[in-house]
Amino acid sequence: IxxxxxxxxxxxxxxxxxxxxxxxxxxxxxxxxxxxxxxxxxxxxxxxxxxxxxxxxxxxxxxxxxxxxxxxxxxxxxxxxxxxxxxxxxxxxxxxxxxxxxxxxxxxxxxxxxxxxxxxxxxxxxxxxxxxxxxxxxxxxxxxxxxxxxxxxxxxxxxxxxxxxxxxxxxxxxxxxxxxxxxxxxxxxxxxxxxxxxxxxxxxxxxxxxxxxxxxxxxxxxxxxxxxxxxxxxxxxxxxxxxxxxxxxxxxxxxxxxxxxxxxxxxxxxxxxxxxxxxxxxxxxxxxxxxxxxxxxxxxxxxxxxxxxxxxxxxxxxxxxxxxxxxxxxxxxxxxxxxxxxxxxxxxxxxxxxxxxxxxxxxxxxxxxxGRADNMFISGGENIQPEEIEAALKLHPLIADAIVFPEADTKFGHLPAAILKLANDSANQPSEAELTEFLADKIARFKRPRCYYPWPEVSSTGIKVVRKQVIEAVRVKV
Ligand code: ATP
Ligand code: MG
CATH class of the missing domain: 3.40.50.12780 (ANL, N-terminal domain)
Known part of the structure; x- marks a missing residue:
């Protein structure tokens, strides 16, 4: 009652x-x-x-x-x-x-x-x-x-x-x-x-x-x-x-x-x-x-x-x-x-x-x-939490948003890849070499993305970016 x-x-x-x-x-x-x-x-x-x-x-x-x-x-x-x-x-x-x-x-x-x-x-x-x-x-x-x-x-x-x-x-x-x-x-x-x-x-x-x-x-x-x-x-x-x-x-x-x-x-x-x-x-x-x-x-x-x-x-x-x-x-x-x-x-x-x-x-x-437990993945036996890498990437003045996800790799099982949204629709994405240097003192070497993708067009239904949708859109393209 x-x-x-x-x-x-x-x-x-x-x-x-x-x-x-x-x-x-x-x-x-x-x-x-x-x-x-x-x-x-x-x-x-x-x-x-x-x-x-x-x-x-x-x-x-x-x-x-x-x-x-x-x-x-x-x-x-x-x-x-x-x-x-x-x-x-x-x-x-x-x-x-x-x-x-x-x-x-x-x-x-x-x-x-x-x-x-x-x-x-x-x-x-x-x-x-x-x-x-x-x-x-x-x-x-x-x-x-x-x-x-x-x-x-x-x-x-x-x-x-x-x-x-x-x-x-x-x-x-x-x-x-x-x-x-x-x-x-x-x-x-x-x-x-x-x-x-x-x-x-x-x-x-x-x-x-x-x-x-x-x-x-x-x-x-x-x-x-x-x-x-x-x-x-x-x-x-x-x-x-x-x-x-x-x-x-x-x-x-x-x-x-x-x-x-x-x-x-x-x-x-x-x-x-x-x-x-x-x-x-x-x-x-x-x-x-x-x-x-x-x-x-x-x-x-x-x-x-x-x-x-x-x-x-x-x-x-x-x-x-x-x-x-x-x-x-x-x-x-x-x-x-x-x-x-x-x-x-x-x-x-x-x-x-x-x-x-x-x-x-x-x-x-x-x-x-x-980060979220379900985003974690393993690369060469090491745990990788994508949010840690994303936070480091977002410190770059030209990067407004970043999503890191695992890409299959025969040697390491998975390797981190990153999807980048540029600030103010900036046309000049930082080069891979530049990003490697930028990340050098911020995250461990094995966490460095091996590949970068531009942010895809996805329609948003709410206030936050649904990372699954963004990752899927990139996977379809590659
Ligand atoms: P679903 O439950 O359907 O998978 P969701 O968890 O994203 O979606 P919400 O309830 O809208 O749905 O969002 C809550 C989540 O947002 C939290 O569980 C956490 O992952 C994230 N979040 C909330 N506040 C913060 C914060 N300050 N920093 C980082 N992540 C946060
Ligand atoms: Mg939830």
Whole structure:
């Protein structure tokens, strides 16, 4: 029997205590918590009227927009599982994901291509729903059980097909509370929704802001990040490495627009030491973080240090390193991957979740990520961790990104090869001889790539480069 006390969803809590404060800002216009609360109640009624009930899974194929934000909070109230999918997946992939994870209903943002719409409409057993954000309800919000699933977020698919990780509001509350220990957030703050809601980093922004009574700022794609930070008085933003590079390259630092920023949360993957050094040069208040979908985003966080370490474990999480693998547990740990009936939560006998990430703690107790266990390969009997070589390559001023992978070799079994993305579409790739010399004092000789490939064209579906896709594209060509 579930004995968790029922609670009022944070959006409605803010509507009683903080009604006139902006809940979100879009195209320069603010919507306050009272209005959002009324939209959420109306949307819950709209979902019920269209036949959805507690426990149903609702796919949401959309870019970030107010409809999607409101839909999430309506799902929270209704016990419906909000299941966002990147609209950048190929239409056939979207259909497959919907069938695999048994999402029987979907909402498609109106701007989506007719091809996807037709394909969805032709599927048996799934039906589309409509969302009308012009309607408000003055009805009363119901109390909810915070332990039930409110969302399923697809992992990035680095190790294969994305898995749908389900979280409860209790998970999100613990996640936000721990985050707040390092990065304070209050009702006067505004967090730029600079990550998509189909990634945990985006959804975590909605949860943190609603819990703190802060404002979510939708990105305006006609502006650079820097101009929007000034225009909308952004105090907080979350960025992955590529966005940070872009921000630094678009003059954000010239007019010191970032001086008003209270916190820039960096994560999603490794952030190179020289990027962090540049951030430090401008006095930006940046935080690095190690996180994953299954832990509701951040696990560790700390003020950015130029060594690229990821800070310390936040409360609500436990972390230990066994061998060199990172294990986690705690209140933030997800409910499990969506399965046919309920959830599949793969834990060991003591309740630990294996991240399959490798890491160590430095002398100050900060977590350093050494790479993913499944990327490791053996060359001439020696273990090679591609991320170590990638980090060394990325120190080169002409290299924006690098992926190292094993190529079969009759003598050594495998040899490392590298795929290079040049900075600013620089035409002059450094020569092999130049790279050999550059790497000489950075990595052991046997780790040096024996071959370099140019970065292939691959379409991205999320915020991070899916290395498998990039490697496959190069393998097809050679
Ligand atoms: P999948 O689980 O489908 O294979 P994924 O693990 O990439 O994909 P996410 O949950 O989006 O999906 O990403 C979490 C992973 O990102 C972590 O397990 C880790 O490998 C990587 N990561 C997160 N933060 C960092 C960091 N600070 N440094 C290096 N890697 C990081
Ligand atoms: Mg993963």
């Amino acid at each position: 579930n004995t968790a006390p029922l609670i009022l969803s944070p959006v409605h809590q803010q509507a009683t205590s903080n009604a006139a404060a902006p809940a979100y800002r879009v195209d320069g216009k603010a919507v306050n918590y009272q209005t959002l609360s009324q939209h959420v109640i109306s949307l819950s009624q709209q979902l019920a009227a269209q036949g959805l009930k507690a426990g149903d899974r609702l796919a949401c194929i959309s870019h970030n927009n107010p409809e999607q934000l409101t839909l999430y909070w309506a799902c929270v109230d209704s016990g419906i599982v909000f299941c966002p999918i990147s609209p950048r997946f190929a239409p056939q992939q979207i259909i497959e994901l919907i069938h695999t994870h048994q999402y029987h209903n979907y909402w498609l943002e109106p701007e989506q291509a007719a091809e996807l719409k037709q394909l969805l409409e032709s599927q048996p057993n799934i039906s589309g729903i409509n969302v009308d954000l012009t309607l408000r309800s003055s009805g009363k919000a119901e109390l909810i059980d915070p332990t039930r699933a409110v969302n399923a977020i697809l992992t990035s698919g680095s190790s294969g097909t994305p898995k749908a990780a389900a979280h409860s509001l209790t998970n999100h509350i613990a996640s936000a509370a721990g985050s707040g220990e390092q990065i304070s957030l209050n009702a006067n703050d505004s967090w730029l929704l600079s990550l998509p809601l189909f990634h945990i980093g985006g959804l975590a922004i909605l949860n943190r802001c609603a819990l703190a009574g802060a404002c979510v700022v939708f990105e305006d794609k006609t502006q650079t990040l820097a101009t929007q930070v000034v225009r909308d008085r952004v105090s907080h933003l979350s960025l992955v490495s590529a966005q940070l590079q872009q921000l630094l390259a678009t003059g954000a630092t010239d007019n010191n627009c970032l001086s008003q920023v209270k916190a820039m949360l960096l994560g999603g993957g490794a952030i190179s030491g020289d990027l962090l050094a540049e951030v430090a040069k401008y006095g930006i208040k940046a935080y690095t973080s190690y996180g994953m979908t299954e832990m509701g985003s951040q696990i560790t966080t700390g003020p950015a240090l130029s060594d690229g370490s990821s800070g310390k474990t936040l409360s609500g999480r436990e972390l230990k390193i066994v061998g060199n693998e990172i294990w986690v547990k705690g209140e933030c740990l997800f409910l499990g991957y969506l399965a046919k009936d309920g959830f599949n939560l793969p834990l060991n006998d003591s309740g630990w979740f294996y991240t399959k990430d490798l890491g160590h703690l430095d002398a100050n107790g900060n977590l350093c990520i050494d």
